[in-house]
Amino acid sequence: MAEQKKIATRESYGTALKELAAVHDDFVVLDADLAEATKTVMFKKAYPDRFFDCGIAEGNMIGVAAGLAAAGTKVFASSFAMFAAGRAYEIIRNSIGYPHLNVKICATHAGISVGEDGATHQCNEDIALMRTIPGMVVINPADDVEAKAAVKAAYEYEGPVYIRLGRLAVPVFNDEQSYRFEMGKAVILREGTDITLIATGLMVNEALNAAKLLEEKGISAEVINVHTIKPLDEETVIASAKKTGKVLTVEEHSVIGGLGSAVCDCLSEKYPCKVKKLGINDCFGHSGPAVELLKEFGLTGENIARIAGEMAAK
Amino acid sequence: MDAATKQRLQQIACEIRLGAIEGTFHAKSGHPGGSLSIAEDLAYLYFQEMKVDPSNPKWEDRDRFVLSKGHTAPALYAALALKGYFPKEELQKLRHIGAMLQGHPDMKHTPGIDMSTGSLGQGISAACGMALSGKYRNKDYRVYTILGDGEIEEGQVWEAAMFAAHYHLDNLCAVVDNNGLQIDGKIDEVMSSYPIGDKFAAFNWHVICVDDAHDLEALEKAFNEAKTVKGKPTVIIQKSVKGKGVSFMENQVSWHGTAPNAEQYEQAKAELTAQLDALSK
Numbered sequence: 001m002a003e004q005k006k007i008a009t010r011e012s013y014g015t016a017l018k019e020l021a022a023v024h025d026d027f028v029v030l031d032a033d034l035a036e037a038t039k040t041v042m043f044k045k046a047y048p049d050r051f052f053d054c055g056i057a058e059g060n061m062i063g064v065a066a067g068l069a070a071a072g073t074k075v076f077a078s079s080f081a082m083f084a085a086g087r088a089y090e091i092i093r094n095s096i097g098y099p100h101l102n103v104k105i106c107a108t109h110a111g112i113s114v115g116e117d118g119a120t121h122q123c124n125e126d127i128a129l130m131r132t133i134p135g136m137v138v139i140n141p142a143d144d145v146e147a148k149a150a151v152k153a154a155y156e157y158e159g160p161v162y163i164r165l166g167r168l169a170v171p172v173f174n175d176e177q178s179y180r181f182e183m184g185k186a187v188i189l190r191e192g193t194d195i196t197l198i199a200t201g202l203m204v205n206e207a208l209n210a211a212k213l214l215e216e217k218g219i220s221a222e223v224i225n226v227h228t229i230k231p232l233d234e235e236t237v238i239a240s241a242k243k244t245g246k247v248l249t250v251e252e253h254s255v256i257g258g259l260g261s262a263v264c265d266c267l268s269e270k271y272p273c274k275v276k277k278l279g280i281n282d283c284f285g286h287s288g289p290a291v292e293l294l295k296e297f298g299l300t301g302e303n304i305a306r307i308a309g310e311m312a313a314k
Numbered sequence: 315m316d317a318a319t320k321q322r323l324q325q326i327a328c329e330i331r332l333g334a335i336e337g338t339f340h341a342k343s344g345h346p347g348g349s350l351s352i353a354e355d356l357a358y359l360y361f362q363e364m365k366v367d368p369s370n371p372k373w374e375d376r377d378r379f380v381l382s383k384g385h386t387a388p389a390l391y392a393a394l395a396l397k398g399y400f401p402k403e404e405l406q407k408l409r410h411i412g413a414m415l416q417g418h419p420d421m422k423h424t425p426g427i428d429m430s431t432g433s434l435g436q437g438i439s440a441a442c443g444m445a446l447s448g449k450y451r452n453k454d455y456r457v458y459t460i461l462g463d464g465e466i467e468e469g470q471v472w473e474a475a476m477f478a479a480h481y482h483l484d485n486l487c488a489v490v491d492n493n494g495l496q497i498d499g500k501i502d503e504v505m506s507s508y509p510i511g512d513k514f515a516a517f518n519w520h521v522i523c524v525d526d527a528h529d530l531e532a533l534e535k536a537f538n539e540a541k542t543v544k545g546k547p548t549v550i551i552q553k554s555v556k557g558k559g560v561s562f563m564e565n566q567v568s569w570h571g572t573a574p575n576a577e578q579y580e581q582a583k584a585e586l587t588a589q590l591d592a593l594s595k
Contacts, residue, residue, distance in 0.1 A: 028450060052481065053444065060439045060473035067443020070372060070421065073450060075443075091436055091470070099421050099430040194317055 004171035010108040012147035014039030027074035038108045040080040062088040066095035081110035085126035097133040104154045104164045111252035113168040115290035122285040128257025128279045129161040138230040140164040142204035145174035149181035168290045170202045186233035192222035196240040199250040200259045209301025219312045247275045255279040327357040328590045331559045335394025339579040341409035347569040349389035351493045356393040368398040371425040382437025383462035384418040399426035435468025446487040460489045464496030478547040481516035486547040487540040492557035495567045520548040527554035560565040575588040
């Protein structure tokens with residue numbers, strides 16, 4: 001098999017914006033002086049009249065997005081996850097969430113895979129923050145194909161959406177031709193009977209790698225891609241838990257409040273079973289190359305396979 | 315402004331005050347002081363200036379109003395009820411469980427509310443977005459927003475101020491209601507936001523100072539001047555009296571967020587009714 005193509009989901013976002021803009025002239029894009037990094041620059045260059053830089057002022061950018069939406073203009077607003085979900089949290093909550101306005105917040109540079117910039121820029125809390133806002137859809141696409149589809153689905157959807165995107169180029173495993181994105185519907189990528197691996201974002205590909213390693217040891221792992229963390233596809237999660245009885249969640253996010261918590265919220269009430277959460281263990285990241293950081297924090301196929309193997313053996 | 319118009323708007327301002335007092339009394343909570351200080355602004359904007367249609371509150375081409383100092387909603391609710399957006403009886407249910415009128419403006423449930431506000435500093439950003447939307451879609455509506463002089467201590471206000479000037483939002487007119495008081499005391503003792511005009515001027519806004527926010531002719535002059543300004547947003551900085559119109563509330567910081575009891579309500583109502591009667595003669 002040929003080497004997998006690698007694309008960062010922020011690139012996918014820029015591409016999707018351009019593709020959407022070619023068909024729809026009813027939306028604008030905001031950024032907070034990070035267009036080059038978030039890749040909204042791709043849209044900016046093609047549609048300069050529809051791009052508004054808000055400068056280094058994320059709170060106001062979110063408020064402006066709310067006002068645009070309240071006046072009937074669809075809007076994508078971008079910054080790094082730390083400054084969108086983090087710094088502007090309360091403005092998202094009160095100016096977008098409470099009035100349920102049609103704003104798409106596309107936040108890049110999420111998680112520790114930001115790399116060298118270190119802890120101040122590595123947002124491992126955004127899913128947790130966004131999940132708590134009533135009516136907010138939270139999406140964390142796994143690869144280029146899914147990210148582009150998610151951005152387009154978010155455009156079609158009426159209401160607030162948070163899309164979590166990454167800086168690091170990651171393998172493209174979905175097939176562009178056959179892939180269909182359905183908001184709120186988890187994807188079973190691989191069926192299994194011994195353990196369920198529930199992953200999101202760039203951990204989905206690692207979970208697939210883990211499943212292959214587990215297979216070599218005779219362990220059958222089911223792999224579920226939860227691209228939409230809220231609303232969670234409880235039906236798929238519960239059905240798989242019933243089948244395997246053991247669940248390992250994997251995310252490049254704090255184990256507090258993210259995918260693992262969402263899955264536990266669901267299973268503890270509806271089908272209590274053994275769940276282990278793999279993620280950032282209530283600590284800050286630090287500087288270093290992204291791939292090495294992912295290894296250090298145990299966010300690799302090998303480590304997922306190791307933990308899943310131990311769980312399956314019990 | 316002709317005498318008849320002035321008298322009509324003064325009466326409306328008085329009725330807005332009565333409605334704000336009625337609402338906070340029945341709510342047993344709320345913010346009468348800052349509600350009373352903006353009654354003339356609301357009377358002028360809703361009954362003289364803004365193109366709005368109470369029978370079609372979501373009319374796409376309407377002028378917009380954002381109460382950035384959202385805690386003074388009782389006055390806005392009274393103005394909207396007087397304008398016919400909803401029955402005046404709703405004022406008595408303010409802040410009650412199941413009521414349409416929330417403690418702070420809720421655009422989802424209250425006709426005529428253009429933006430949900432209440433967390434200070436956020437309304438002006440939304441107003442900027444609405445003004446930008448108007449420019450982007452070639453609409454000729456205008457956007458008005460009222461901020462408190464304490465509210466402008468929020469950093470987001472100045473992010474928005476920078477944005478509005480940068481994008482030449484001349485369809486945006488902000489009012490800073492300078493009643494000089496915030497919850498913890500006098501503005502210049504708690505956290506001085508002065509000089510307000512110089513700050514906005516430095517942010518490239520057109521600045522208009524109104525010495526008496528309760529003088530409708532002065533307000534008319536200011537709002538008319540704002541409409542003539544091209545290429546930059548306008549701010550009207552108005553000296554107002556917190557608690558205006560109710561003798562025992564005027565310039566008293568304690569009336570920022572306290573509702574009148576039954577006795578105080580009767581006295582306030584009597585004073586305002588007397589003012590209304592005097593205007594009707």
